[in-house]
Amino acid sequence: MSVLFADYALSGYYDEMFDDDAAPRAPYAGLYGEVEHLEAGVFTRKSDLAGACYLNEGITFSHHGQEHPFPFDLLPRLISAAEWRRLEDGLRQRVTALDRFLSDAYGPQRCLSDGVIPRSLLTSCKGYIREMVGITPPNDRWVHVAGIDLVRDGAGEWRVLEDNLRTPSGISYVVQNRNFMRRVFPEAFAGYAVRRVDNAPMMLRRALAAASPVDVGPARIVVLTPGPMNAAYYEHTFLAQQMGVPLAEGRDLVVRGRRVYLKTTAGYEPVDVIYRRLDDWFLDPVALRQDSLLGVPGLIGAYRAGNVAICTAPGTGIADDKAVYAYVPRLIRYYLGEEPILKQVPTYLLEDHDDREHVLANLDSLVVKAVDGAGGYGIMIGPHASSDERREFAERITANPRGYIAQDTVTLSRAPVFQGGRFAARHIDLRPFVMFGETPEVVPGGLTRVALTEGSLVVNSSQGGGSKDTWVLER
Numbered sequence: 209m210s211v212l213f214a215d216y217a218l219s220g221y222y223d224e225m226f227d228d229d230a231a232p233r234a235p236y237a238g239l240y241g242e243v244e245h246l247e248a249g250v251f252t253r254k255s256d257l258a259g260a261c262y263l264n265e266g267i268t269f270s271h272h273g274q275e276h277p278f279p280f281d282l283l284p285r286l287i288s289a290a291e292w293r294r295l296e297d298g299l300r301q302r303v304t305a306l307d308r309f310l311s312d313a314y315g316p317q318r319c320l321s322d323g324v325i326p327r328s329l330l331t332s333c334k335g336y337i338r339e340m341v342g343i344t345p346p347n348d349r350w351v352h353v354a355g356i357d358l359v360r361d362g363a364g365e366w367r368v369l370e371d372n373l374r375t376p377s378g379i380s381y382v383v384q385n386r387n388f389m390r391r392v393f394p395e396a397f398a399g400y401a402v403r404r405v406d407n408a409p410m411m412l413r414r415a416l417a418a419a420s421p422v423d424v425g426p427a428r429i430v431v432l433t434p435g436p437m438n439a440a441y442y443e444h445t446f447l448a449q450q451m452g453v454p455l456a457e458g459r460d461l462v463v464r465g466r467r468v469y470l471k472t473t474a475g476y477e478p479v480d481v482i483y484r485r486l487d488d489w490f491l492d493p494v495a496l497r498q499d500s501l502l503g504v505p506g507l508i509g510a511y512r513a514g515n516v517a518i519c520t521a522p523g524t525g526i527a528d529d530k531a532v533y534a535y536v537p538r539l540i541r542y543y544l545g546e547e548p549i550l551k552q553v554p555t556y557l558l559e560d561h562d563d564r565e566h567v568l569a570n571l572d573s574l575v576v577k578a579v580d581g582a583g584g585y586g587i588m589i590g591p592h593a594s595s596d597e598r599r600e601f602a603e604r605i606t607a608n609p610r611g612y613i614a615q616d617t618v619t620l621s622r623a624p625v626f627q628g629g630r631f632a633a634r635h636i637d638l639r640p641f642v643m644f645g646e647t648p649e650v651v652p653g654g655l656t657r658v659a660l661t662e663g664s665l666v667v668n669s670s671q672g673g674g675s676k677d678t679w680v681l682e683r
Contacts, residue, residue: 210244212251213631216624222364223633224285224623235286235681238399243283248629255282255626258392267384267442278381279674281625282393285636285656292652292680295358295366298549299640300648301540303354306371306527307644308543310350314340314523324542325535332610333532334580335374335525337488339495343512345521346421352483352519353379353412354642355655358550360621367551367618369637370533372582373524375485378639378655379408380443383450385655385677401682403652409450411643411651412483416451418645419517420480429453429481430470432461434490434502444485453483463506466513481517482507488522496522530579530613531557554616558609567614568605571598574614576605589665591617620665623676625658635659637667638678653678 218226225236232240243251258280267278287295312319313330320327330336355376357369386405389396413429420427433444435457448455454470461479462469469476484491490500495508510516526532534555537548556563556574567574571590578586588601605612624631640654656676657667667673 212243212246212248212626213624215630215632217633221619221633221635222360222362222621224360224621224636235288239284239286239396242396242398251282251626252629254392258282258388261388261391262384265384267381279658279660280385280388281658281674281676282389283624283626283631284389284396284677284679285623285638286679286681287653289681289683294549295640296650296652298366299356299642299650301544301546301549302356302368302371302536303351303642303644303648305536305540305543306354306373307349307351309539310521310524310527311344311348312543313526314343319539319542322542324538325532329531329535330526333526333529335488335523335527335529337496337523337525339508340521340523344514345511346419346514346517349419349517349644350521350524351527351642351644352415352419352521354520354644355639356642358638358640359553359618362619364621365551367553368533368536369553369618370530371528371536372639373520373527374488375440375520376639376641377440377443379412379641379651380446381675382641382651382653382655382678383408384446385675386653389677400679403680403682405651405653405678408641408651409447411649412447413451413453415643415645415649416481416483416517416519419519421514421517422480427480428478429483430456430461430479432456432458432482432484432486432504434486438485440485447483458486458501458503461504461507463504463510466506466510466515468504468507468510468516479516481519483519488525491518491522525580528580530555530577530581531559531610534613553618556614558605558612558614563614564605564609568602571602573617575617576601576612576614578612579610587666589617592663592665617665620659623656623658625660625674625676627660632662634662635665635667636676652680 227233319325351373355372358366359369382405416429417427431444431448460471468479470479486502489497491503492507493500493503494505511518540548556567558564574590576588620635622633623636625634636656636658638654638656641651643649656678658674659667660674
């Protein structure tokens with residue numbers, strides 16, 4: 209290997225860039241040839257320049273009330289055209305089935321009467337909103353944008369780790385990672401035909417416009433944000449600007465006669481579609497959480513009347529529940545009559561006595577997650593946890609088995625990350641984005657997230673993770 213890879217460790221994990229003989233995998237051969245002759249100082253300067261670009265553009269995330277730059281690793285992650293086609297098919301299949309499940313769960317509930325999932329599982333979901341029962345969104349579309357987290361296991365096989373349907377973040381970083389790659393490291397693209405991602409905001413806009421309840425004229429869309437204190441506020445502003453639509457807070461919208469209007473200097477302008485980036489319960493202080501200062505009074509009434517689309521629909525949180533995740537293969541077979549294309553991580557449901565006993569006896573080898581956890585919180589990774597942490601989670605499971613699931617520990621694949629003048633192996637995942645308008649479209653690439661701490665399996669930015677540009681090759 210070159211000097212930059214002199215200390216690179218391959219043993220024990222599937223490596224994205226190198227095979228077991230330390231030779232670059234076929235998609236990476238050209239990129240490795242471009243990088244191997246670079247001096248460490250050159251790559252360091254390029255990396256520093258990329259970091260400066262992020263800061264200058266104000267691309268940050270908020271953590272504990274402070275703004276932090278989003279760490280970006282300059283060596284991209286590559287996915288072959290053939291591999292991507294299978295992922296794309298699997299993602300479309302999964303999101304289509306979840307959309308039908310949500311329509312059924314808040315409608316006829318055939319999946320419950322047919323015993324596909326237990327009724328108690330659905331009604332005990334924290335994301336289950338009774339006020340949505342009987343509501344049919346415009347075009348009966350519930351999922352408009354989804355972020356599905358994927359990992360590779362030790363054998364290099366892709367698996368779905370979890371679903372994010374309510375307010376998935378990261379689209380802006382997908383676009384900006386590519387922008388800064390081309391600005392700072394253009395020579396890396398030599399010899400590669402890489403599918404574009406800069407049109408992701410317009411893919412999102414098409415999906416939102418397809419949800420409009422109004423057939424005449426272009427859809428009038430707004431992005432609804434909780435405000436500047438939200439961790440993903442940069443993304444809200446970026447997507448509004450890229451889509452060419454207003455960015456609004458709850459106080460900027462008003463409901464009159466079961467129609468939603470945007471307050472402007474020219475008066476009240478009607479709104480057809482709201483791309484909401486706040487949690488369900490805060491959307492409407494009249495119908496939902498009464499102490500919400502972020503939502504729009506009367507919004508659910510306008511939604512129930514069919515006068516506005518809320519994207520993604522309120523109540524989709526039931527599909528984000530990590531216990532429901534265990535049933536998704538059944539849902540795919542039930543609604544689509546197909547076998548799942550993408551595998552999942554083996555999952556234990558802790559309300560089941562046998563599963564619970566197995567998990568409690570094997571906490572040192574399993575991962576335990578809160579069913580409603582996000583951002584890397586509410587997780588115990590058994591092989592890395594202390595005896596006190598395992599004991600604490602055993603108590604939590606015993607007290608609230610519905611609140612947790614357990615999974616086999618997946619040996620996430622690793623990829624080279626530039627740290628301290630050399631490349632080091634770090635664990636990664638992938639969050640592709642599916643825009644569901646008339647049909648589901650997958651942004652070709654997605655957000656590759658990186659666990660920057662050696663040995664860590666937690667890739668979330670809130671836990672110190674970073675990201676890479678993701679290249680889907682044309683051929």
